[in-house]
Amino acid sequence: MAVVRRRSTGPQAPEYTKADVEALSEKHDEPAWMRERRIQAWDLYENTPMPYMEEEWRRTDYRHIRWDQASTLATANGTCAEQVPAKHLEPLTGDEQGGLLVLVDGKVVRREFADELHDQGIVFADLRAALTEHEELLREHFMTAAVKADEGKFAALHAALWDHGAFIFVPRNRQAALPLHVVCYNSKSGAAMGHVLVVLEENAAATVQVEYASGHGDEHASYIGATELIVGAAGNLRFVSLQDWNRQTFEFSHQRGLVGRDAQLDWVNGVMGSRLTKAFIEVDAVGAGANARVSGFFFADHGQFFDLDTQQNHNAPLTNTDLLFKGAARDNARTLWQGMIKSLPKMQKIDGYQVCRNLMLSDEARMDSIPGLEIEADDVACSHAATFGTLEEEPIYYLMSRGITRPQAQLMIIEGFFDELLQRIPFDRVRGRLMDEIEAKIIG
């Protein structure tokens, strides 16, 4: 179990005012309902203390964030797609892309979208533009069902001050045959309030890749973000998100998939970057027969701190959730995974699986895993586990005895550790990208 630090003072709050909220709505000439929601969220934010002693926060100390740097609302100027490293622009989920949306500092710098998808009524848009062009869809889905403002201090702050993002919508019975790719890149310090909203109506399907990254920065930055994945009945969403923030970025995010009747969500979540990440990653199986698979990859080094809080909510009978997180930590990095499977009362025939496997690559690294179950039904199959391992000398020697160098042997064993996770990922190039990330973390 983790040792709880005693804290004399709680964390400072970021430096915002209600006037910032109003100014944002004014600047973008937002519809009245959005203005109201922002103000409501702001009031909620103001009435919520900064979290630090609650169960899900007490192991995560973020008091060293310098909000004077990290709360500045970033404004784009002189941004262009060329600032984004090529690896983030590469399509990883298919040969061809149905769409590419690149946001730098919140501003759209590139947008491509295949006519054949557009003609089917599929929407692939900058969230700001969508607020005008697809106002009713946003009014219905934006922070109403998946991630809500009342989930916590940072959710409320995000709801009050979100300023950019992407909106993907696939209408009933339509399939986005080509994958869609969103890149959120920051070239500055300050706050990024990004939001990704994916809505699949009944029997719709899509594959989406989202990359978060930022360039080198000397000052603190924050990402206070939300990801909402709403999969309607019999829908199928394959969602890959890869996070590679710079080492000055503090992420506070809420991510939730809502999976409807007989629908399928396959979610790959890679956490590589940031100085500190506190992410709430949840799936709600809300319709009978819903099926969700979550595959998490994390690798922390040099003073990084990842706190990944996953929850699998079985809110309907006959639902299946399968979560596997695998991570490594080296140097003096720290990781924490807290998992929970919950069911509403009498949700029979549910199958929940949650496992977190940890590989500690140095004596200074620290990894904690806390699995949990809260099941209020009796005819269920739920299992959870956490495992910890280190890099042992015996297998290294075995590989070396065949002529493989020590660094290569270590890399092979570490990649072998992640293989169980990589095998679950249905995209060759996502696997390849994660292998590259492992290599970069090992070789430095």
Add this chain to the structure above:
Amino acid sequence: MVATLEIRNLHASVDAEDDLILNGVNLTIRQGEVHALMGPNGSGKSTLANVLMGNPAYVVREGQILLDGEDLLEMEADERSRAGLFLAFQYPVAIPGVTLGNFLRHAINARLKAEDPESKGIPIPQFARMMRQKMSALEIDQSFAGRYLNEGFSGGEKKRAEILQMAVLEPRIAVLDETDSGLDIDALRIVADGVNSLTGPDMGALVITHYQRILNHIKPDFVHVLYGGRIVESGGPALALELEEKGYEWVREKHTMLQAAEA
């Protein structure tokens, strides 16, 4: 040139202050020769195998190991392998997530890269062809290459996988550490055939075994007995038969007395 492995006055232990397990081993193995090393449990056979390969769990306290005059003790296990030494492990370790095929491709590429840093490695079709050939020669199912290294392998599969690795890496001197133990008759024949097909002018072998039965299949040129960390008897194939007949008791009696007298 004929490769020669020379072991001179080798002393080794687990830790620097521990009692010696190897207590002055002298042995020379030339490419083309098959040496059998026999001995009772605890005589130091596996320690010798691991010290030769460079297992970091052991400390060499005295002596030399030379391959073609080059000091192996100055080399890490990977360099020794690339210099032409091979060890078939008694207990090969399982490595989850690393397939046998991928592992061997890396092993070959490590050799190519050591020779030429610019090498792109063995082309995959060529590698696959070579693997198919070697696997069918050892009666190993082709699906083996896609399995995780030694994970869930039966005892016989592990030993065959070791011989496959030897066949692929084509060492000049191979040390087989109790490769026969726990094998059924069919597996023993397959493993022995594999070893026989590789020994010859290109490879010398040190076959370490507790039992004589593998020597019905692999004909040694020389037989040695290790006892108390040193080689106490050397002879031809007849020595193995004598051991089979009389057991190790006479070795124990004869050399406990001798070693006591020396001390």
